Amino acid sequence: MAKINLHIKNSIQKCHFNNSIFKKFSKNFNKIVSQVNLDIKNKEKTLNILSDDFKFNFRTKDLEKFKKFKTIVLIGMGGSILGAEAINNFLKKKIKKKIYFFDNIDSKKILEFKKKEELNKSLFLVISKSGNTIETISNFLSLNIIKKNSKNIIIISEKKDNLLYLISIKFNLFFIEHKNYIGGRYSIFSETGIIPAHLMGINISKFRKDLKRFTKTKERTFLKESVLKLSSILTKKKYTNLIFLNYVPELEKFLYWCQQLIAESLGKKGKGFLPVISNVPKDHHSLLQLYLDGPKDKIFHIFSIDENLKKKINTKKISNRLVLINKKSINDIKIAQKKALIRSLKEKKIPFREFKLKKINEETLGELFSYFILETVIIGKLINVNPFDQPAVEHVKKYTKNLLN
Numbered sequence: 453m454a455k456i457n458l459h460i461k462n463s464i465q466k467c468h469f470n471n472s473i474f475k476k477f478s479k480n481f482n483k484i485v486s487q488v489n490l491d492i493k494n495k496e497k498t499l500n501i502l503s504d505d506f507k508f509n510f511r512t513k514d515l516e517k518f519k520k521f522k523t524i525v526l527i528g529m530g531g532s533i534l535g536a537e538a539i540n541n542f543l544k545k546k547i548k549k550k551i552y553f554f555d556n557i558d559s560k561k562i563l564e565f566k567k568k569e570e571l572n573k574s575l576f577l578v579i580s581k582s583g584n585t586i587e588t589i590s591n592f593l594s595l596n597i598i599k600k601n602s603k604n605i606i607i608i609s610e611k612k613d614n615l616l617y618l619i620s621i622k623f624n625l626f627f628i629e630h631k632n633y634i635g636g637r638y639s640i641f642s643e644t645g646i647i648p649a650h651l652m653g654i655n656i657s658k659f660r661k662d663l664k665r666f667t668k669t670k671e672r673t674f675l676k677e678s679v680l681k682l683s684s685i686l687t688k689k690k691y692t693n694l695i696f697l698n699y700v701p702e703l704e705k706f707l708y709w710c711q712q713l714i715a716e717s718l719g720k721k722g723k724g725f726l727p728v729i730s731n732v733p734k735d736h737h738s739l740l741q742l743y744l745d746g747p748k749d750k751i752f753h754i755f756s757i758d759e760n761l762k763k764k765i766n767t768k769k770i771s772n773r774l775v776l777i778n779k780k781s782i783n784d785i786k787i788a789q790k791k792a793l794i795r796s797l798k799e800k801k802i803p804f805r806e807f808k809l810k811k812i813n814e815e816t817l818g819e820l821f822s823y824f825i826l827e828t829v830i831i832g833k834l835i836n837v838n839p840f841d842q843p844a845v846e847h848v849k850k851y852t853k854n855l856l857n
Contacts, residue, residue: 454699457809457810457811457819458806458820458823459804461805462677463803463806468681473683473684477684478676478680479620480554481676484818487833488826489664489667496633498840499639501641501642501663502664502826505642505659508663509643509644510643510652513724516652518606518683518839519715521549521575521651522838523552523573523574523575523651524550524648524652525554525565525575525595526574526577527577527595528581528585529555529580529588530712531635531637531639531644532580532581532636532639533553533555533579534555534637535640535645535709536553536644536648537651537708537709538640539649539817540553541704541706542706542812543813545814546654547652547653549653554591557670562594562595568713572604575651576604577608577647577648578608579630580630581609581610581630582609582806584612584615584616585612586613586853586856587618590630600624603622604629607620607628608644609629612632626741627654631635631643635840635841638762640652640825641663641821645857658818659815659818660818661754661815663821664822666823667826675823675827675830679830683834685803686725690749691725692724692725692726692749693726693752694727695731695752696727696728696753697752697793698729698732699757699790700755700756700757702812703809704729706820707729709821710728710824712729713824714824718837718839719844720838720850721836735790744797744800751803752802754806755808756786756790757812758810759781763782
């Protein structure tokens with residue numbers, strides 16, 4: 453199925469899933485997509501983030517005073533920050549500012565940042581849906597930047613009795629409400645992702661363009677085929693590892709976002725994929741033997757890009773033995789490696805899907821985010837798991853708080 457910015461192809465053969473289960477899910481698909489479309493229109497549902505009429509809890513003119521900052525620091529965990537990291541990594545050539553991400557507990561990183569940058573000339577975005585995320589609060593306080601009426605801090609959290617909201621009130625800090633019905637891993641098209649993107653200088657209108665296109669009748673062929681096959685495979689539980697073979701360095705952070713989305717949304721009731729990011733062709737020289745000749749428990753998603761690089765390698769003055777790569781670009785060599793891998797996957801009947809990017813721009817990234825959100829939600833509904841909660845994670849958070857008391 454071809455798109456303006458994205459070519460996608462499904463090579464998961466019938467031998468990899470239960471055909472009777474496939475047919476059963478096929479009967480439910482259109483009903484679920486109809487419900488998904490209703491949820492997109494519903495202003496109190498998570499999927500409303502994909503609506504053209506989504507209402508933000510901020511006005512872009514309110515952010516103008518923050519656009520003067522040339523250094524932006526994002527503090528958050530998981531879905532609160534992964535989407536912004538993906539945007540920055542994918543569109544970094546368009547971003548003219550220095551962007552820092554504090555997405556883990558790392559005291560050395562904080563010390564190095566404080567030595568390198570002027571805190572009063574940096575803009576800090578602190579994001580946590582609950583407003584009580586321990587790692588986010590710890591990093592925020594460790595930076596020692598909280599002052600009354602600070603003009604370089606933006607806090608995004610739910611507007612309720614939580615630590616971040618109370619800090620914003622006490623110190624009169626700029627606060628934006630995080631909608632309580634949007635979980636972190638689905639928040640990329642809401643305030644959590646759009647505010648950082650806007651301050652980075654990204655065109656947010658292009659990024660949010662036609663996000664529900666894959667639910668339209670004429671454009672849902674690939675979505676339906678993939679959803680039914682992946683749901684059938686999950687039910688069969690033979691293939692439990694999902695390997696992202698990434699030939700596009702700019703996509704690495706997006707795939708980490710995708711990893712969380714798939715793992716947290718579908719990893720329930722003994723079901724789910726283990727998503728693994730594998731940067732290639734580097735991993736051809738370390739993991740490929742296992743991928744092709746190890747346990748048959750893996751599905752592969754292959755990501756590449758059509759790049760017309762003018763600069764070619766000239767080997768004539770070096771050695772006649774290098775004729776193989778003479779007048780080839782780096783991308784030519786990478787694509788040859790990808791095609792060789794695909795040929796091997798087909799020969800060994802290993803299931804895979806291919807995502808080929810045509811352009812690096814806002815529309816392409818928005819299309820990728822929206823596609824995987826829709827696919828993941830529909831799979832969850834088909835296999836009878838709630839794609840929006842994370843009960844096991846909440847247990848660990850509870851135990852951590854008890855241990856710190």
